[in-house]
Amino acid sequence: MNAHPLSAQHCQPRKGKEHALDASAVQELLQQLPGWELGADGKAIVKDFRFDDFHRTLGFINAVGFMANHEDHHPDIEAGYGHCRLAWSTHDVGGLSLNDFICAARVEALLER
Numbered sequence: 122m123n124a125h126p127l128s129a130q131h132c133q134p135r136k137g138k139e140h141a142l143d144a145s146a147v148q149e150l151l152q153q154l155p156g157w158e159l160g161a162d163g164k165a166i167v168k169d170f171r172f173d174d175f176h177r178t179l180g181f182i183n184a185v186g187f188m189a190n191h192e193d194h195h196p197d198i199e200a201g202y203g204h205c206r207l208a209w210s211t212h213d214v215g216g217l218s219l220n221d222f223i224c225a226a227r228v229e230a231l232l233e234r
């Protein structure tokens with residue numbers, strides 16, 4: 122396990138099944154990410170975020186989008202007036218890789234104050 126916290130790590134190119142995390146690694150990493158859970162298909166980690174209004178929701182999405190472009194790793198985003206659901210999955214792996222957990226931790230860091 123890398124000694125650096127997830128939120129201090131950067132995504133690496135991860136392509137191919139050899140980068141897929143097994144179920145026990147996924148559970149261990151999820152323990153570091155309050156509120157994040159495994160999606161229904163087991164191939165994504167998901168979390169719902171609530172905001173007071175539309176512009177706060179949009180600000181969050183823009184911040185996530187900037188980080189995602191910087192990391193070259195991109196979430197699925199569903200949003201409405203005061204909520205946003207993020208799902209991270211690694212398409213190049215066909216499931217979960219460490220990149221998904223790094224980005225989820227980076228999202229949490231965006232919200233720290």
Ligand SMILES: C[C@H](O)[C@H](O)[C@H]1CNC2=NC(N)=NC(=O)C2=N1
Pocket residue numbers: 193194195196209210211212213214
């Ligand atoms: C070439 C580029 O690095 C890849 O296509 C990246 C871009 N963003 C990505 N985002 C996600 N979620 N999964 C990927 O496999 C992925 N691959």
